[in-house]
Amino acid sequence: MTPVLSVPILAGWISGWVINYLADALPITRRLSRPTCRQCNQEYPIPAYLSFGRCPKCGHARGLRPWIVQAAMMILSLYTWFRPHAMGYALGMLLLTYFAVVIVIDLEHRLILHPTSMAGTLLGLGIGIYVNRIIPTLLGGLGGLAIMFVLYYLGVLFSKLRARRLKATGQEADDEEALGAGDVILACVLGFVLGWPLIWFGLLLGILLGGIIGVVLILALILSGRYGKNALMVFIPYGPFFILSAFFILFLPNWIVNVMPR
Numbered sequence: 414m415t416p417v418l419s420v421p422i423l424a425g426w427i428s429g430w431v432i433n434y435l436a437d438a439l440p441i442t443r444r445l446s447r448p449t450c451r452q453c454n455q456e457y458p459i460p461a462y463l464s465f466g467r468c469p470k471c472g473h474a475r476g477l478r479p480w481i482v483q484a485a486m487m488i489l490s491l492y493t494w495f496r497p498h499a500m501g502y503a504l505g506m507l508l509l510t511y512f513a514v515v516i517v518i519d520l521e522h523r524l525i526l527h528p529t530s531m532a533g534t535l536l537g538l539g540i541g542i543y544v545n546r547i548i549p550t551l552l553g554g555l556g557g558l559a560i561m562f563v564l565y566y567l568g569v570l571f572s573k574l575r576a577r578r579l580k581a582t583g584q585e586a587d588d589e590e591a592l593g594a595g596d597v598i599l600a601c602v603l604g605f606v607l608g609w610p611l612i613w614f615g616l617l618l619g620i621l622l623g624g625i626i627g628v629v630l631i632l633a634l635i636l637s638g639r640y641g642k643n644a645l646m647v648f649i650p651y652g653p654f655f656i657l658s659a660f661f662i663l664f665l666p667n668w669i670v671n672v673m674p675r
């Protein structure tokens with residue numbers, strides 16, 4: 414391994430550790446606590462934790478997620494090392510680490526946590542001002558908020574209509590929301606990073622990606638004969654799709670230049 418490769422490989426590995434740790438600790442205790450076993454709640458010894466070994470107390474395995482995260486971050490780190498982008502390698506890795514924390518926690522807990530939202534807001538402001546200057550950055554954040562508030566209240570309206578329908582048919586109403594407050598803050602963060610006018614395109618692309626996956630899921634349910642009345646509400650966490658869309662725009666710029674109307 415040449416010395417130059419050891420920097421992105423090491424940085425990718427450390428970023429993976431940070432993501433795995435935050436995704437283990439934050440959803441449970443909301444603070445930077447010692448990671449505990451999901452099965453027996455015992456604190457992990459640090460060497461066993463960092464090597465993704467089984468819980469020494471109960472033998473509970475950590476599963477595939479730690480390894481997927483480590484591999485993904487090393488690949489992303491190598492990619493951004495060799496394909497420079499506007500914000501530079503180090504800031505890019507910070508942003509990718511934040512993206513990954515939000516995605517993993519959202520997929521595992523259907524939650525976007527306030528501590529990650531706050532960290533994202535600061536990081537997004539910093540990157541936006543560094544890359545796009547202050548006015549497009551603030552306008553981007555405002556634009557992201559405005560677009561998402563409209564979608565959020567449409568979602569609330571939809572939930573109310575659905576609860577009324579469930580009540581009319583004698584079913585238990587739930588409080589599932591397609592878009593949560595965390596998604597609204599995430600859109601503001603992405604608005605800071607992408608700036609105005611790119612944010613509207615970023616959110617639109619995210620909604621399209623989420624919609625396409627939703628249709629594919631529903632088709633798969635229909636084809637496998639498991640499509641029931643309630644399956645109409647396949648839960649789609651939009652956060653990961655907004656992030657995926659922002660990733661395409663920020664880190665695959667050659668592709669986007671050809672698509673984005675200016």
Ligand SMILES: [Zn+2]
Nearest residue numbers: 450453468471
């Ligand atoms: Zn255990």
